[in-house]
Amino acid sequence: MTNLQTLNEAFAELARRADAATADQPAAPEFPLPHRAVTAGRLAAMTGTAAVVAGLAVGAVLLAPDDDGSPHVGVPPGTTTTAAPTTAAPARDLPATHQELITRFRAVLGDRATFVVSEKETQQGSTYIAGTLTADGRAGGFSLAATTGDEYALGRMCPDGDLGARRCVERPLPDGSKLIIDDTPLHSGGRDYSVDFLGVDDTSISIHLSNLRDPKAPAGTPKLADRPPLPLDQLVEIVSSELW
Amino acid sequence: MDFAEFVNRQRPGLMRFATVLTCQTWLAEDLVSDVLGRAFERWDRIRGMAEPNAYVRRMIVNEYLSWHRRLARTTPRADIEPAAPQSDGADERAERDAMIRRLASLPRRQRAAVVLRYYAGLPDAEIAIQLGCRETTVRSQVSRALAALRIDLTTNPHTYQETR
Numbered sequence: 475m476t477n478l479q480t481l482n483e484a485f486a487e488l489a490r491r492a493d494a495a496t497a498d499q500p501a502a503p504e505f506p507l508p509h510r511a512v513t514a515g516r517l518a519a520m521t522g523t524a525a526v527v528a529g530l531a532v533g534a535v536l537l538a539p540d541d542d543g544s545p546h547v548g549v550p551p552g553t554t555t556t557a558a559p560t561t562a563a564p565a566r567d568l569p570a571t572h573q574e575l576i577t578r579f580r581a582v583l584g585d586r587a588t589f590v591v592s593e594k595e596t597q598q599g600s601t602y603i604a605g606t607l608t609a610d611g612r613a614g615g616f617s618l619a620a621t622t623g624d625e626y627a628l629g630r631m632c633p634d635g636d637l638g639a640r641r642c643v644e645r646p647l648p649d650g651s652k653l654i655i656d657d658t659p660l661h662s663g664g665r666d667y668s669v670d671f672l673g674v675d676d677t678s679i680s681i682h683l684s685n686l687r688d689p690k691a692p693a694g695t696p697k698l699a700d701r702p703p704l705p706l707d708q709l710v711e712i713v714s715s716e717l718w
Numbered sequence: 719m720d721f722a723e724f725v726n727r728q729r730p731g732l733m734r735f736a737t738v739l740t741c742q743t744w745l746a747e748d749l750v751s752d753v754l755g756r757a758f759e760r761w762d763r764i765r766g767m768a769e770p771n772a773y774v775r776r777m778i779v780n781e782y783l784s785w786h787r788r789l790a791r792t793t794p795r796a797d798i799e800p801a802a803p804q805s806d807g808a809d810e811r812a813e814r815d816a817m818i819r820r821l822a823s824l825p826r827r828q829r830a831a832v833v834l835r836y837y838a839g840l841p842d843a844e845i846a847i848q849l850g851c852r853e854t855t856v857r858s859q860v861s862r863a864l865a866a867l868r869i870d871l872t873t874n875p876h877t878y879q880e881t882r
Contacts, residue, residue: 492737518853
């Protein structure tokens with residue numbers, strides 16, 4: 475057994491690493507400022523149109539096979555899309571508890587995949603599950619969240635700047651809602667697919683799917699398959715399903 | 719206080735907090751940058767709060783626990799290696815590094831509860847608010863975490879490291 479002094483020393487060492495990591499950085503941060511102040515969904519909700527905001531204009535999304543056969547998102551250079559004007563949609567009746575979320579997710583998935591839940595949580599306006607999803611013999615860590623009026627969730631956007639090997643696109647939908655489709659390489663040969671459906675009614679459904687057991691775990695976390703068990707286009711179908 | 723001043727003053731502490739929470743500097747940097755970006759968007763509201771730093775720290779905890787935070791880095795850097803030995807001995811360093819590994823392997827909510835109580839020095843009632851659960855849940859999370867960390871509470875007292 476150890477004692478709290480050892481925990482204290484561990485905290486101090488981690489804090490020292492934090493100081494070392496930021497020692498060479500300028501006092502003023504270099505994160506992208508200013509961020510976009512209003513999301514497309516919110517703007518649409520306020521104005522009743524799905525206007526394309528400057529800086530939020532996105533290219534047409536392609537879902538094309540990648541080298542390993544999985545689809546990827548891509549944005550043809552120089553192409554943009556605009557969404558048609560729309561009227562405000564009624565708020566969706568999203569699951570309010572993690573048990574409802576599990577039941578609804580099972581219905582939405584149908585025979586596409588099975589899943590086991592290892593984490594679940596329900597808070598005001600937000601419910602969340604995470605675990606392992608299996609499809610066609612491939613397994614991977616997943617998380618799924620449904621929110622209503624959650625500004626953290628509704629504020630999601632693709633980051634600015636050079637994303638390297640990561641591919642992220644924002645796709646406006648005709649009713650003013652928005653999809654964020656993201657394919658992020660991770661450590662240990664991992665990959666994280668994520669799709670967010672940000673509704674014009676201030677609701678959101680977000681799914682992450684990886685070939686690692688936990689994309690947030692340290693390097694060396696078990697890799698369960700060569701790629702995530704479902705391709706991105708199926709994740710788009712899942713979050714866009716009318717069964718929610 | 720304007721936003722730039724807040725960042726210059728609080729960012730090192732937020733970065734330490736995030737590193738203790740995540741046990742990974744690259745993830746902490748990512749988390750802090752994301753959260754500061756969001757804080758900038760709402761700075762007019764946050765600046766008027768009694769404790770803007772506490773609010774931003776809570777944003778960090780929320781982002782960390784949600785698992786939906788964007789993974790901005792495509793290739794996480796290796797974490798910084800521990801510094802060369804200074805005054806402490808090999809056994810103590812080994813024990814400390816083993817503690818970091820155990821801390822890193824805790825479930826996220828347990829780790830957050832331990833960090834908020836023993837690093838940030840928050841009372842259980844405040845931790846419960848930050849984690850969105852009951853105080854009894856906080857106590858059971860901390861209890862399980864301490865067992866996994868193999869910490870015996872009957873020995874020496876603790877001093878909190880973060881200045882609130």
